[in-house]
Amino acid sequence: MKEKEFINIIKNTLESEYIGDDCAYLMDLGIVVSQDSLVEDVHFKKEFITPFQLGYKSVMVNVSDICASGAKPVYLTISLSLPNDIDTDFLKEFYQGAKTACSVSFSGESVKIVGGDITSADKIYISVCAIGDAKGRNISSRKNAKEGYKVVVSGLHGSSCAGLKLLMHGKSEPKKFIKVHLEPQAQVELGDEAGLNIKTPYAMMDTSDGLMDALSAIANESGVLLEVDFDKIPYDKDLEKFPNWQDMVLFGGEDYGLVAVVPQDFDYGTQIGIAKQGLGVDLNIDGKTIHYSKQDVENKIFNHFN
């Protein structure tokens, strides 16, 4: 049973028009809403991440989804389930981390944590709900890519995956990769620019599950072919020292970069490709073109339900 099959069952059971994008756009209320969870031993290990970083990352992961919608992140609620042996220092540091992530400038204002709940559990579970203000914004959908649009990205790709690999192998250098994995930065600027300035429908997603996952989702939901040049994808050159570093750039998760497929006259982010007639992703890499169908990409991606 895979995560995407589960999501299909949910869609079919609910017959909801909303399930699909990472954020639901509630047009009547002028908001977008998103919810994402972090589970101990699935998404993080206590020995690798400090309570401060866990609070920080829990916020950023959700803020990233709001940024990918083109809305302005404004409010969060946090539901925290903790083992009974967790002490008050953990709690203080977790919320200090969460508050620090909130105070990173989003259009000049802090995101506010306004509620949630706290319960006990065997392991640490964190579920954050984020609300974005959609008023005066053009909200993205992964269904909105069109032939002739360009593919742009922001952020560096593969660094978080490198950080995770280092941690799992007991290494502490290079620190920059580990820091990116534990304290990711949402790509506020590209989200803001797109939401405020693009006047036609467009597609945007974060790369929480990897760059190719986002490209494939947009391509297949929009019914277009995205042709992408590997050499144009921004990544840290020190990645090249890792085995399979190209796969890390393409399939590594948790970078929280943004991918947008936007009209040609939108002048923000790094262009890595173009949307054409067809379906899926054509990747130009090492002098060859490799076609990735939806299934090809799903087979490659690390899946929590594998």
Place this chain on the structure above:
Amino acid sequence: MKEKEFINIIKNTLESEYIGDDCAYLMDLGIVVSQDSLVEDVHFKKEFITPFQLGYKSVMVNVSDICASGAKPVYLTISLSLPNDIDTDFLKEFYQGAKTACSVSFSGESVKIVGGDITSADKIYISVCAIGDAKGRNISSRKNAKEGYKVVVSGLHGSSCAGLKLLMHGKSEPKKFIKVHLEPQAQVELGDEAGLNIKTPYAMMDTSDGLMDALSAIANESGVLLEVDFDKIPYDKDLEKFPNWQDMVLFGGEDYGLVAVVPQDFDYGTQIGIAKQGLGVDLNIDGKTIHYSKQDVENKIFNHFN
């Protein structure tokens, strides 16, 4: 370490004006938001509750908080973490239950499930975020009770606790108590009437943690004494067959009734008492008056962190 101490640490760390009520009122967006979690072996046991009931209850628990704010429940997101051995039938039934709870009439319209996420975990963990439309509504706060106001309730008190006791003792009768525990009903009407018709500040809470918990929270946050007559509290007379049945009425959780402290001219719900000068709760029971300070009530309440 107790839940309320944890909440104080969170309040102090965040210095947030929002943390306090079960719902946060986001005035600029015209919404209220609430998030509550259900954790396997803390809030429910798999052998006592069907997947349908679990989906149903997860929704109702959160809808109840929105009703207690006086807003209109409109949207939900659900974050679900599941062990890898959970099958597709579980998922289908869970969402059928959730959908059924959503279709219970709230001011004539269904609540919509619009998003969330799904991950793996060792145990079942459900976190629901609920959004209520606050436009044209007077939103309650537990700080808003005033001397001279009356105390009104809706729903029957103690039934859910009776249902839980039956389940824990392997009994299946009376079914009505078990049903109320597994498929609670949010008190939509009182919430709606209060939100739409009361013109001055008022207090309202649900009884998710018990009737006395709600009375005590309102009394102490508002700085008033609530004098309550036990004999006026609505409960199912079959409760009287249980040992300590009066404690079940007063302290039993998960009934999802509503308690409101409202102006005298509000004509809805069952009046059980009055707000006076003083602090805490004066309970008239068996011909005596027992005073409950905030600490007295906290000591009595089942606490997940004990």
